[in-house]
Every structure is written in C-alpha cells, then in structure tokens.
Amino acid sequence: MTDQQDFAEALLAAESTFPPGLSTWNGSDPGRRFAVYRNNVIVSLIDALADTYPVTQELVGAEFFRAMAFQFIQKNPPRSPLLAFYGEDLAAFIETFPPAASVPYLADIARLEMLQVQAYHAADAAPLDAGEISQLLANEPELPRVSFTLHPSLGILRSRHAVVSLWAAHQTDDVTAALAEIAPNTAEAALVLRAGLDVEISRIPVGSAAFIAHLQQGLAFAAAAQQASAADPEFNLAAALCLLIQGDAITSVSLSTTP
Amino acid sequence: MITSLSPFVGAAVVRRLPVRAGIGLKPEHFREILAAAPDVGFFEIHAENYMVDGGPFHHYLSRIRERYPLSIHGVGLSIGGESPLNDDHLDRLATLLDRYQPESFSEHLAWAGHGEVFLNDLLPVPYHAATLARVCSHIDRVQDRLRRRMLLENPATYVEFSASTMAETEFIAEIVRRTGCGLLLDVNNVYVSCVNHGRNPYDYIRALPLDPVAEIHLAGFAREVDAAGDPLLIDSHGAPVAQAVWDLYRYALEALGPVPTLIERDNDIPALSVLLDEAHQAERMLHGIDRHSREARA
Known part of the structure; x- marks a missing residue:
C-alpha cells in the first residue's frame, strides 16, 4: 500500500x-x-x-x-x-x-435527468437548412436509404413509467396537485433536446421515440420507420419527422449503402 | 530571486493579468456580466468545469472572454499525486488553453486522485526529497506540454505528515528553483494553514520566494476546533474574506508590490454586486500600495 x-x-x-x-x-x-x-x-x-x-x-x-x-x-x-x-x-x-x-420509476427519472445534463453540455451543431430537408423528403427513390445525423444534444428515453409527466410535475409550483393527476405506470417516452441555450424535455409518442432512437443509432430512414411501426402500431411518421425538423435536430444526412 | 533562463522559449507571446482585482466566474452571473459589463480586472474559471463539448458554458465564456482578461485555474491535475499525470486530462487542458488563451494558468500543490479514482478535493503532500522530485517532474511535464509557465498555489491543509523533513515554504522555494514555475499566493490558505499548524502567517510570507508570485487569491474560511480545542480553520470558499486575511494581504502587498488579486467564492455564491464590492476593496488596497511604492521610489 x-x-x-x-x-x-x-x-x-x-x-x-x-x-x-x-x-x-x-x-x-x-x-x-x-x-x-x-x-x-x-x-x-x-x-x-x-x-x-x-x-x-x-x-x-x-x-x-x-x-x-x-x-x-x-x-x-x-x-x-x-x-x-x-x-x-x-x-x-x-x-x-x-x-x-x-x-419504481426513480431510476428512469434519474436517466432523464442525466440526459438533460448531457444535452446541456453537448457540442453545438448547426441544423441542416429547411430547403435541403424538403428536397430530401421529396426524393422518394433515395429517401428510404438516407441516414440522419442528429443534434449531439438529442436524447431519447423510453420508460414503462410516466417519466415525463412526473418530471414535469416537479417543475410546477404545486407539485402535489400536479402529481395527483398522473398515473405513474403509464408508459411514456421523452425527447431531450437543446434549443438555443435551453434544454427542453418533451413527451413524445412511443413510436416517434423508437424512430428517432433508431435513426440516432445509425439506421436508415426506412428501417427506422419499420422498427417504429413494430414498437407502436399508431406510429405516425409525419409527426415524428416534424419533431426533428421543428427542433432543428437534423444536422446532416448521408446515403447508406445498405437499406 | 530571479529565475534564470525560461525553458519555454518559442512559446506564444506572454500576456499578463492586469494588476487589478478579479472575481471567479459563476454560471449564476453569466447573463448579468454580459448585460451590465461590470468594471472588474479579470475573471477566473475552474478549468474542469469548461471541459465540455459545447452549450451555454462555452457560449457565455467565449463572450465574456472577448471583453475581459481571463485566468484558468485547474483543480484536477493532481500535481502532488503518486500516480502519473493523466495525459488525457493534460490534453484537455491544452485544448482549453488553446481555445481561450488565458493570461494566466495555475494549479495546486496538492493531489486530487489516486489510480483511477478522482477524489475531488485538494489533498496534502508530505514534504521530503522524494515528493519534491515527483512534484517537480509533474510540473516540468505540465509546463512542457502546455508550453507555458504555470503558477503553483500554496495549499490549505488540516494535517501534517510525520514523514515531512522540510517546511512548506522551503519545499515551495525549491520547486520554484527547480522548475521555474511561478506562484499563486493564496493568502487565505496561508492564514488557514498557519492557524491550523500553530505557525505565524507573517513568518510564512517572509519565508516564501516572492519574485515568482504573479497572482494572489483571497477567500473566506469557516471556523471549527480540533480534538484539543484549538482552532481548526476550513478553507470553505463560502464566506467573505475575513479581516485577519485582509490584514495579511496588506502585509503581503507591502512585501510584493501590487499583484493581480482574485476574490474566490465557490459556495453560497452571493449576488454579483457582493463579489464586485470585495474586488473593489482589494483593488483599493492594491492601488494604495501602488501609490505608496511610487512615492517611496520618488
């Protein structure tokens, strides 16, 4: 010693x-x-x-x-x-x-809070401009094979519990009243993303969360959409894309060699 | 004492902190500083807090740095550690210094981690030949890698070691002689350590080499007692500068002449105006000494 x-x-x-x-x-x-x-x-x-x-x-x-x-x-x-x-x-x-x-939801609340800190300090990155994105979306033959690079601050959390609602209740003045409205065992998904200098945490549909998480892992557009539909029969591709575009979360795109 | 040849020939042009008072930069004050542009000599940051990829910390620091001189103060290099210096950490430090080009970089005569574990405190080192050699080789490595002279801060300590064979001032003087580093004289640490170890803080300052002192730190301490009922002061950085420390500061300035001085506050952060008031108090003493020494020369 x-x-x-x-x-x-x-x-x-x-x-x-x-x-x-x-x-x-x-x-x-x-x-x-x-x-x-x-x-x-x-x-x-x-x-x-x-x-x-x-x-x-x-x-x-x-x-x-x-x-x-x-x-x-x-x-x-x-x-x-x-x-x-x-x-x-x-x-x-x-x-x-x-x-x-x-x-039972304590661990997922902790996961959400760590994603928030990581988003706060993540690298800065400029979004792809709206024109390029619409061009891409209009390019039907190639779109399925496109891979997205998402903003470094972006985080997804899928939980068996109402993590976003519980977390949001703790941001209000009357936490007890806000908590009374929540069924803690409802599955929820969170999108964590820095907008300017502020980190925003929003509740998003489970399918959108699956789609974005798969894109983030490098899956191409079509494959990510397929996974999302499997995770959530009500998966709405347009709504999921809208989240990414409105959040300035797409920073670059590339064509994958594999579908 | 004048240090001989600088080993950092070829390093970028050396800029210095202004001979004024500065304050620690706290995220709580980012917006107010940019909006109000307070008249303060410089800001100091803890290097490790800014070793993140992006986001608000860099956003605000880069804007504040455009307007003010900057000192970067490391707390995680573990210069007094038995473990080898962490090369990744040294690289991160080099990147940060490269990005912000601070007028000053300083670290501590302390260790902060062992092996893989980081302990997040400035821990004491025994003062003998083997620790001296280790500290000096770490400082040599830091100064070579960063291509600049670093300032070494004297520690606040609560225990001593039976293995020590040198006084702290003697140990520090020898480090300066061997490595050519500068000193950051933390006057609060001098006071805290001297009270904690039954020594006279004025003697301590007289025993230090003063030429290499390029920055002073002032901070507040907390009072406790040891197991014998004697005072045990804690370097809390959570209170205003105590009168005894202001008195010792005045004495140090008389010996040193005016030196850039930082008001350090890391806990119970008050309003920006409170820190600025303390900085102005330090600055009045700095300028008083300045006038005094000019008159003495005239």
Whole structure:
C-alpha cells in the first residue's frame, strides 16, 4: 500500500477512520482533522449528484437521497476530474438498491435527468437548412436509404413509467396537485433536446421515440420507420419527422449503402 | 530571486493579468456580466468545469472572454499525486488553453486522485526529497506540454505528515528553483494553514520566494476546533474574506508590490454586486500600495 492509497481508502471508507503517518502540531487526535478531508470529499460528491439529480432527490427526500448517494459514491467513486457527468451509472445503481424499490420509476427519472445534463453540455451543431430537408423528403427513390445525423444534444428515453409527466410535475409550483393527476405506470417516452441555450424535455409518442432512437443509432430512414411501426402500431411518421425538423435536430444526412 | 533562463522559449507571446482585482466566474452571473459589463480586472474559471463539448458554458465564456482578461485555474491535475499525470486530462487542458488563451494558468500543490479514482478535493503532500522530485517532474511535464509557465498555489491543509523533513515554504522555494514555475499566493490558505499548524502567517510570507508570485487569491474560511480545542480553520470558499486575511494581504502587498488579486467564492455564491464590492476593496488596497511604492521610489 502506498501512502496515498491508504489516504484515499480512508477518505471513502464507510466508517470514520484515518491513515497512518499523520501528525498535528499540538498532539491532538489527527482523526478529527482528517475528517475535514473526508467531509470535503463525500459532501462535495453528494452535492454534485444532488445538482445533477434534483427531481430524483425530491422524489425520495434529501435525507434518503444523500444516504443513497453516499453508498453510490463508495461503490462508484468518480473516474474522471470532469464532475459534470459524474453519476452516469446512478440509475443502474438505483435499480439494485432495495430501499428504493418502492419508487419504481426513480431510476428512469434519474436517466432523464442525466440526459438533460448531457444535452446541456453537448457540442453545438448547426441544423441542416429547411430547403435541403424538403428536397430530401421529396426524393422518394433515395429517401428510404438516407441516414440522419442528429443534434449531439438529442436524447431519447423510453420508460414503462410516466417519466415525463412526473418530471414535469416537479417543475410546477404545486407539485402535489400536479402529481395527483398522473398515473405513474403509464408508459411514456421523452425527447431531450437543446434549443438555443435551453434544454427542453418533451413527451413524445412511443413510436416517434423508437424512430428517432433508431435513426440516432445509425439506421436508415426506412428501417427506422419499420422498427417504429413494430414498437407502436399508431406510429405516425409525419409527426415524428416534424419533431426533428421543428427542433432543428437534423444536422446532416448521408446515403447508406445498405437499406 | 530571479529565475534564470525560461525553458519555454518559442512559446506564444506572454500576456499578463492586469494588476487589478478579479472575481471567479459563476454560471449564476453569466447573463448579468454580459448585460451590465461590470468594471472588474479579470475573471477566473475552474478549468474542469469548461471541459465540455459545447452549450451555454462555452457560449457565455467565449463572450465574456472577448471583453475581459481571463485566468484558468485547474483543480484536477493532481500535481502532488503518486500516480502519473493523466495525459488525457493534460490534453484537455491544452485544448482549453488553446481555445481561450488565458493570461494566466495555475494549479495546486496538492493531489486530487489516486489510480483511477478522482477524489475531488485538494489533498496534502508530505514534504521530503522524494515528493519534491515527483512534484517537480509533474510540473516540468505540465509546463512542457502546455508550453507555458504555470503558477503553483500554496495549499490549505488540516494535517501534517510525520514523514515531512522540510517546511512548506522551503519545499515551495525549491520547486520554484527547480522548475521555474511561478506562484499563486493564496493568502487565505496561508492564514488557514498557519492557524491550523500553530505557525505565524507573517513568518510564512517572509519565508516564501516572492519574485515568482504573479497572482494572489483571497477567500473566506469557516471556523471549527480540533480534538484539543484549538482552532481548526476550513478553507470553505463560502464566506467573505475575513479581516485577519485582509490584514495579511496588506502585509503581503507591502512585501510584493501590487499583484493581480482574485476574490474566490465557490459556495453560497452571493449576488454579483457582493463579489464586485470585495474586488473593489482589494483593488483599493492594491492601488494604495501602488501609490505608496511610487512615492517611496520618488
């Protein structure tokens, strides 16, 4: 064990402890002083998660959230000095965290909030102009084989729960009243997209979400539409395209070699 | 002390921060700064916060940078770390510096991660020959990669190590001698560490090499007590600058002459006007010293 390894392990230990080799000018117990570092590390990381996941925190309360975050941090400490995206795997952790099982949609709310942070910091990209898009859509022989590059901020979340409605209720002044209107077990899909400097989260039909998610994964137009119809018999291709065009979400197109 | 040959011959033209007071740039204040164009000497950012691909942070920073001098202050390089420097992180830093061309780049005499794990705090280093060699080789690597002189900030610490064989000031002086780096004198850290380790902060400043000091940081601390009931000050960056730190700042300015000074605030961020008032207070002291030293020379 190296000195810094001892030090690092004591910082993240479950119980308050301190590494060997510390000294104090007045002979006082170094544990009390070491606790300042422990506190800085743990509190700053919990705070970072609380900043990223405000609605997740509201759903379970600050006390529960912070206790859960502490356990998460011990299992998944940051692997990068870039803390903006720290906690990408919190949703997966929540799914395996028994005390959170009573809030079945908690993990998907966390996924939505991480998509929001990723959209906020995603690269800037200019949309394809409207003329080019209409030309493309009019080109019936080639359209099925066209692949789209979507805006880097775009994210899709398909959930078995009413994630968008639940999230939106937490943006209102009277959260309790807003929540009373929601059936949490209704499947919903979210489109996360930065418009200018603001990230917008909107509820979109499940089929549109499937279509856009498949385009984003690189599927060509026809194949993505086919997948979307399979996912949602009511899939409306025109409405899905409209979401992308109005959201300035198409940044380039190319012709795939495979259909 | 004058550092000898610069090893960064061929580096871009060196611009310096103005000898004024600056404040930390906070996202809460982005819009107000652009709308109100406050009279402030410079802004400082934490490098890691801007290591993102795009979006509002770069939108606002690029506009603010067009109008003001900029200092980039790293918190994640882990110069005091046992682990090798993270090359990816150094590359990201080079990209950021290239994009914004800051007048100053600084980092800490501390470590912030071990192995794969990033701990998000500025952790203390024992002061002896082996750690000195390691810190110096990391600083050499940083300065070579970034093709510029960096400023190294003195730490706020809460514990010391029985393995230490050198005083902190001696350790820092030797780093400066070996690497040619500059210093960022954090006056609050001097005060906090000296109180925490039963030393005299004025002696500390007298023991430092002062020529390489190119920036000063001022911040607030929180008060606790250690297990013996002695004061234990915490470098919280969450309070106004304390009177004892202003007094020490005045003393440092008398020894150094006027130096660009930052008001640091990272927690409990107040209104922009509150930070600007503190910056103006620092600037009055800077200019007072300036006048004083001009009169002394006349």
